[in-house]
Amino acid sequence: MLKDMMMRLLTSLQPTHLATTAAEKEAIYRLRFQVYCEEENNQLMLQKYGDRGLIHTPEDDDDHTELFYVGDPAAPDATGRAAVYRPGEIPDDIVRTYSLENLPALRHLTCLQANYFIARRSARGSRAAVSLLAGAAEHTVRTHGAEVLFGDCVPGLLSAYRRLGMRPYGGRMIQFEGGMLVPVISVLSDVERFASIGSPLYPTLKRLKRDGCFPSSDLEPLKTALQGPAGIETSTERISTYLEQTMVRDHSSFLERLPASARARLTEAGFVLDVQPGTEIIREGFREREMYLLIDGVYEVRHADRLLDTIGPGELCGELAFFHPDGVRTATVRAVSPGKVLVLRHRFLERMRRSHPDDAFAIIEALAAVLAERAAAIRRSAG
Numbered sequence: 001m002l003k004d005m006m007m008r009l010l011t012s013l014q015p016t017h018l019a020t021t022a023a024e025k026e027a028i029y030r031l032r033f034q035v036y037c038e039e040e041n042n043q044l045m046l047q048k049y050g051d052r053g054l055i056h057t058p059e060d061d062d063d064h065t066e067l068f069y070v071g072d073p074a075a076p077d078a079t080g081r082a083a084v085y086r087p088g089e090i091p092d093d094i095v096r097t098y099s100l101e102n103l104p105a106l107r108h109l110t111c112l113q114a115n116y117f118i119a120r121r122s123a124r125g126s127r128a129a130v131s132l133l134a135g136a137a138e139h140t141v142r143t144h145g146a147e148v149l150f151g152d153c154v155p156g157l158l159s160a161y162r163r164l165g166m167r168p169y170g171g172r173m174i175q176f177e178g179g180m181l182v183p184v185i186s187v188l189s190d191v192e193r194f195a196s197i198g199s200p201l202y203p204t205l206k207r208l209k210r211d212g213c214f215p216s217s218d219l220e221p222l223k224t225a226l227q228g229p230a231g232i233e234t235s236t237e238r239i240s241t242y243l244e245q246t247m248v249r250d251h252s253s254f255l256e257r258l259p260a261s262a263r264a265r266l267t268e269a270g271f272v273l274d275v276q277p278g279t280e281i282i283r284e285g286f287r288e289r290e291m292y293l294l295i296d297g298v299y300e301v302r303h304a305d306r307l308l309d310t311i312g313p314g315e316l317c318g319e320l321a322f323f324h325p326d327g328v329r330t331a332t333v334r335a336v337s338p339g340k341v342l343v344l345r346h347r348f349l350e351r352m353r354r355s356h357p358d359d360a361f362a363i364i365e366a367l368a369a370v371l372a373e374r375a376a377a378i379r380r381s382a383g
């Protein structure tokens with residue numbers, strides 16, 4: 001059955017195009033602006049690129065870089081950027097940004113860096129995104145012999161990237177103009193792993209392996225390194241332990257208001273992310289809907305670069321944007337010590353309303369109580 005499903009997916013993928021003309025590239029830069037500045041209201045990018053209506057960076061013109069798109073050349077549905085690095089060619093700043101010093105085996109491999117992979121709102125959830133990644137991977141493997149793919153994703157999309165076959169590897173969080181990103185990686189020639197997780201990229205990678213497109217490099221040192229700490233905790237048992245410790249040690253008013261069944265739903269819906277000092281888990285003015293429960297660490301809350309508060313374990317942040325239709329962040333939350341945060345996507349509550357309405361109501365009620373407490377504290381401080 002899995003084989004039949006994969007074959008149906010393979011035949012349904014949209015063509016992926018390599019942008020070669022100035023007009024195609026300009027359409028890609030325009031789509032970036034539409035997604036980041038118009039759809040997501042990224043204020044930093046709007047200030048930087050608003051006068052042009054295009055997002056074009058120096059890396060787009062680098063010799064290592066190739067631009068891909070799916071859809072109409074004049075108005076693509078999805079686009080992505082790939083940079084191919086031969087063994088030993090990854091620039092030092094890329095090594096630092098992606099914590100690749102933790103994976104020394106990469107020095108001997110041809111690597112594909114993927115970023116700016118985006119789709120316009122009307123194409124999200126469609127085959128466009130998978131088609132784009134599959135097409136870009138096929139081109140770079142056949143043309144350049146790429147063996148490893150690394151990149152990044154917003155925390156809320158980590159589960160989707162994992163289904164594709166990407167995985168975190170314990171790298172430091174990346175500070176991007178769009179907020180916090182999780183570094184992820186995948187060994188493209190490890191076709192058996194893509195098959196075992198049911199990745200939609202499996203048919204493409206299987207065909208590449210059948211055609212002998214992957215170099216015969218020794219990948220065992222890299223695979224061994226990827227078995228180490230990933231900086232992400234998804235085990236429901238361990239997340240449950242974190243929540244219990246937070247309740248007992250830090251008396252989270254949010255968690256204490258929840259019945260045990262609703263707390264169990266949180267362990268199933270979210271994941272715990274390690275953060276380092278200086279990481280901005282939320283950035284003022286950006287549009288995103290994740291909510292964070294602080295499990296460990298100390299964090300500053302700032303508005304217009306003015307310190308408003310210092311918060312720690314048991315506290316919630318991001319709950320206003322979580323509820324607000326436009327999802328615009330009203331403050332910046334930055335880690336000032338090593339810490340852990342439970343990441344919850346907005347969609348988990350929508351799903352819970354259908355599957356476990358009582359627990360969903362309990363969570364909404366607890367969130368409302370937290371908001372009421374904060375509003376009362378603001379009134380007292382103002383008075």
